[in-house]
Amino acid sequence: xxxxxxxxxxxxxxxxxxxxxxxxxxxxxxxxxxxxxxxxxxxxxxxxxxxxxxxxxxxxxxxxxxxxxxxxxxxxxxxxxxxxxxxxxxxxxxxxxxxxxxxxxxxxxxxxxxxxxxxxxxxxxxxxxxxxxxxxx
Numbered sequence: 586x587x588x589x590x591x592x593x594x595x596x597x598x599x600x601x602x603x604x605x606x607x608x609x610x611x612x613x614x615x616x617x618x619x620x621x622x623x624x625x626x627x628x629x630x631x632x633x634x635x636x637x638x639x640x641x642x643x644x645x646x647x648x649x650x651x652x653x654x655x656x657x658x659x660x661x662x663x664x665x666x667x668x669x670x671x672x673x674x675x676x677x678x679x680x681x682x683x684x685x686x687x688x689x690x691x692x693x694x695x696x697x698x699x700x701x702x703x704x705x706x707x708x709x710x711x712x713x714x715x716x717x718x719x720x721x722x
Contacts, residue, residue: 586613590649592631594639594666602631602649609651610658615721622700623658623719629693630662630715638670638713653721660717663709670706670713 592598645666703718
């Protein structure tokens with residue numbers, strides 16, 4: 586089972602992304618906890634693509650593809666901008682240091698890595714792609 590969505594690179598489209606993911610998973614009787622985890626992870630990655638990789642350029646777009654094969658969800662998020670966005674390899678953040686510094690932001694990808702079973706960034710045809718997977722049991 587597969588579904589796709591294309592959005593312009595604008596923050597105002599994030600609600601559409603959340604609704605798309607929630608609807609796709611709800612139609613497959615996925616438990617609410619897993620739905621919330623996946624929605625949050627996809628929202629974070631798409632927001633990073635919109636803001637950091639594409640500077641909210643509404644002339645650019647992002648494609649989302651959701652596929653369920655058995656009990657495994659695969660999510661592919663691909664941008665079509667000119668900038669390659671490959672986050673640094675995941676390292677667990679030092680939470681006490683974040684708090685001590687009063688830092689805001691920078692925790693999103695750490696959260697995505699905790700919520701999803703697999704997170705991969707790569708390039709395809711000079712565009713950034715993120716692949717997320719999660720076992721839905």
